[in-house]
Amino acid sequence: MARRKEIDGSASVPAFYGKELRWKRERLGLTLEETVEGSFYGVSYLSEIERAQRRMPLDLARHVDRVLGTDGFFERCCEDARKARNTGHANYAEKVLDAEKVAQTIEEWCPAAFPGLLQTAEYARALARAERPLEPVEETDVKIRARLARACLFEESHGRPEYWVVLHESLLRLPVVSPVQMADQLDRIVALVRRNRIVPQVIPWNAGAHPFMSAGTTIVMTFADAPPLVYTESLHSGVTIDDPALVMKYRRSYDLLRAVALPPKASLAMMEAAAEDYRNGNRADGLERRSLAHE
Template sequence: MARRKDIDGSMSVPTFYGKELRWKREAAGLSLEGLLEGSFYGKSYLSDIEHGERRMPMDLARHVDRVLKTDKFFERHCEDVRKARRGPHAAYFEKVLEAEQHAESIEEWCPSTFPGLLQTAAYARTLVRSAHPYACDEEVEEKVQARLARARLFEDDHATPEYWTVLHESLLLDPIVSSEEMAGQLDRIVELAEWRRITPQIVPRKCGAYPLMAAPIKVMTFSDAPPLLYIEASYSGDTIDDPALVKQYRKAYDRLRAAALSPKASLARIKAAAGEYRNGEQPDRLD
């Protein structure tokens, strides 16, 4: 029998959980590939879990318990790991925060606010204050900086995911920040697009009915795991990995993208709006 490795009980919950998983796997004489046989996950995914960098999905926890015959140990403690906080983000967003770091592609539809990954400090601060009106300045700033840190995905030293966002024209026309701050927010999107880090598209205000009219969504795909869908409301969010439902949402997203302006026309529209805000003008509405 393999000798049990010491585990530092002061470690984070995900790290403790991952070390226990690795010990159980090695005690059973299984490689990463061997433990994953019959599942939908890849070797790198399981390795990240063992290093405390990813959290165990429930379906994988059940698979591991069956293979290792661990009497539902990993299933029982899966929720403990999920609840372990890693920063000032909302608890329901933790799974998404982790998934963004490993995503191969990210597709977002944002009808009412610019997506968090693209927000400037001024825009993010306005949203945080509107959602948490009684929060102290330090708490607000902590949330803002945590949101800005997510944009490191687009830096050169990171394996940048393919990022595609569809935005409603109203985001350009109905500002929630000053004209100067709005110009800065739009400039940020233009900058990322011209660096070829993102592809933005605009749904015109008068395009008529279109899919997902009132449902902001984020779809993430991975090289070593099934796709994940995220739906968010003001103070809650939900991740969905049911293949049939994810497929249905992705088809709706593709139809929405078809209803939007082309990437080239959309970028020109964003640039024009940024220039108008810099000049103290209100952008014209598309007919």
């Protein structure tokens, strides 16, 4: 029988919260099954809260307080744990950030920039400073660290999640950072492909119409213990969709999007060639520089 992993309550507020939850539950001699009985949540969901891998929803916190007789402790503290989990991230993204940690599959379309899970520090910083040029550097640093920490998903030994991303060719050609840094950004993605952690596809610039032309960032997730969900994001807002009929439409559209894109092998070759162009000082877009003064 596998030895269970102990929780280091000093690691973070969510870890302390989860450790306290496990301690109080086991002190009463209750199993996970007995604790969640009568709620709308499963055993794995509560287990992941104890291990600081998921946030505690308010309704579940109230249920746990009733079962454990903890006089509202977990309800009072769940907001603090939620805020600590999402330091450096927008509040509207909290549900999808929790979900990606336990997802079986993640399928993403990100038309304007490389997805956050794939970004290097330099690329992420350029995007953050462009969006909030007057923000204190210290606040930007917090956001960058939080974004880079999400990539730990690709370091897990169990190989979850399966991540599939569709990118437009324009992302490979748009010099958001210096040529050397753009090469590093592309190398980062190539390395993940070579390690069999992600599957990329590129939509060539001349591919014509595709189902997501009017859509912003879109993420489709599936889970072992929960229905699939979709997350869409614009500049200052994000929406989580769990309506089964609508989720199904998004999944079908994503299948059509993949059909328009190049195969993974050809997409990888295109990214490697773009990275090499940046390293060699060539224009990755194949166009000669034009002076705005002559426009």
